[in-house]
Amino acid sequence: MTTKAYTKPKPAKTKSGRQPEKWFRIFLWIVSFIFAGFLIGLGSKVVADLPMFTTNETTIEDFVADHSAYKKLQSERDDAENQKLGIDHEWEQKNHELITQQDTYANARESFDNWLATRSVTEQSDQNPEVIKRTGELDTLKAQESKLKHELEAIEKRQLDRRHTIENIENQISMMEADAMNDYNKYLNRTEFTVFMYRLVITLPLLILAWFLFRRYRHTNAWPFVWGFGFFATFVFFVELVPYLPNYGGYVRYGVGIIMTVFIGKYAIGAMNAYLERKRAEEALSSSERQSQMDYDEAHAKIARSICPSCERTLDFGNTDLDFCPHCGIHLFEHCSNCQTRKSAFNHYCFKCGLATKDLTSQMFDPAVASTKN
Ligand SMILES: [Zn+2]
Ligand SMILES: [Zn+2]
Numbered sequence: 001m002t003t004k005a006y007t008k009p010k011p012a013k014t015k016s017g018r019q020p021e022k023w024f025r026i027f028l029w030i031v032s033f034i035f036a037g038f039l040i041g042l043g044s045k046v047v048a049d050l051p052m053f054t055t056n057e058t059t060i061e062d063f064v065a066d067h068s069a070y071k072k073l074q075s076e077r078d079d080a081e082n083q084k085l086g087i088d089h090e091w092e093q094k095n096h097e098l099i100t101q102q103d104t105y106a107n108a109r110e111s112f113d114n115w116l117a118t119r120s121v122t123e124q125s126d127q128n129p130e131v132i133k134r135t136g137e138l139d140t141l142k143a144q145e146s147k148l149k150h151e152l153e154a155i156e157k158r159q160l161d162r163r164h165t166i167e168n169i170e171n172q173i174s175m176m177e178a179d180a181m182n183d184y185n186k187y188l189n190r191t192e193f194t195v196f197m198y199r200l201v202i203t204l205p206l207l208i209l210a211w212f213l214f215r216r217y218r219h220t221n222a223w224p225f226v227w228g229f230g231f232f233a234t235f236v237f238f239v240e241l242v243p244y245l246p247n248y249g250g251y252v253r254y255g256v257g258i259i260m261t262v263f264i265g266k267y268a269i270g271a272m273n274a275y276l277e278r279k280r281a282e283e284a285l286s287s288s289e290r291q292s293q294m295d296y297d298e299a300h301a302k303i304a305r306s307i308c309p310s311c312e313r314t315l316d317f318g319n320t321d322l323d324f325c326p327h328c329g330i331h332l333f334e335h336c337s338n339c340q341t342r343k344s345a346f347n348h349y350c351f352k353c354g355l356a357t358k359d360l361t362s363q364m365f366d367p368a369v370a371s372t373k374n
Contacts, residue, residue: 028223029227032225032228035232036228040232040236043232058187060177063180066176073169084163091159097148098152101145101148105138108137108138108141109138189248196241196244199244206233207233207237210232210233213230214230282310283311287329287330290310291345294310303317303332308325308327310328313327315332317332332346339355
């Protein structure tokens with residue numbers, strides 16, 4: 001099997017088994033988040049202070065053909081509305097008067113009926129002057145009531161009239177606005193696009209820089225800052241750029257979504273293939289070559305998670321007969337050449353007798369030699 005010459009991957013931010021290093025790493029992640037937080041704060045301040053991000057006050061009014069006629073209609077409508085408010089007030093007062101009048105009449109009527117009932121039925125009531133007087137008073141009250149009713153009706157007519165006037169003016173206004181709508185929408189789209197382009201011009205270099213730093217420097221000692229900058233760029237992308245994408249009826253948003261998904265998917269597929277390729281190339285090497293290239297702490301960390309340090313498949317490390325990985329053939333356990341204790345082939349020293357195993361690598365990691373020895 002011919003594969004590309006295996007190259008050792010760039011030294012990652014090595015994970016060692018040393019306890020303090022764990023805490024240093026956690027602390028550095030916190031540093032990375034804090035760094036991102038300050039960058040985000042600074043970025044929002046810069047954006048807020050940029051003149052082109054101030055909200056503008058343009059409305060559809062600025063696009064009507066005859067601006068003075070439009071203004072005149074608006075003030076006419078305001079006048080009519082004010083008049084209508086006055087009439088409404090008048091109506092309420094008059095209505096209140098009418099209700100009071102109706103109560104007064106009802107009370108008078110009731111007291112008259114009671115008075116009539118207490119009188120002797122035999123008495124002639126028609127010609128009785130007292131009866132005539134009281135009936136006359138009731139008639140006057142009734143006449144006042146109907147006068148109030150007429151007045152109220154007159155007010156209602158004026159109300160209706162104002163309402164028609166307002167409707168009429170509003171129709172004219174909306175017709176003028178409908179004519180202006182096209183230009184107004186064009187203006188909105190143009191503004192939306194300009195604002196987005198400004199934002200793109202400012203954020204794109206940041207995003208490209210973040211991408212470049214992430215690809216090149218995330219495995220270096222500066223990784224907390226690279227990640228912090230990456231968080232910042234992600235925030236900028238989703239908060240300062242994506243919401244301002246011109247909409248164009250949803251086309252752009254869905255389009256960008258599709259492009260991004262394809263982009264991320266392609267990257268993931270590429271990463272997976274690169275990983276498999278690397279592993280295949282690695283497995284083509286001899287056990288000792290692989291072992292010498294492997295990171296000491298990383299190998300131990302993988303063994304602790306029951307994973308083969310070379311092919312990264314799960315293994316049963318509880319099995320005391322497990323000396324070689326059945327999948328890739330790497331040497332996992334061996335017997336010390338001095339005291340014969342079974343020990344991890346990745347250890348630098350025998351844990352029983354303290355023999356350094358480094359010088360013996362070629363002999364120990366060759367399965368053929370190992371099998372003849374036992
Ligand atoms: Zn393996
Ligand atoms: Zn030993």
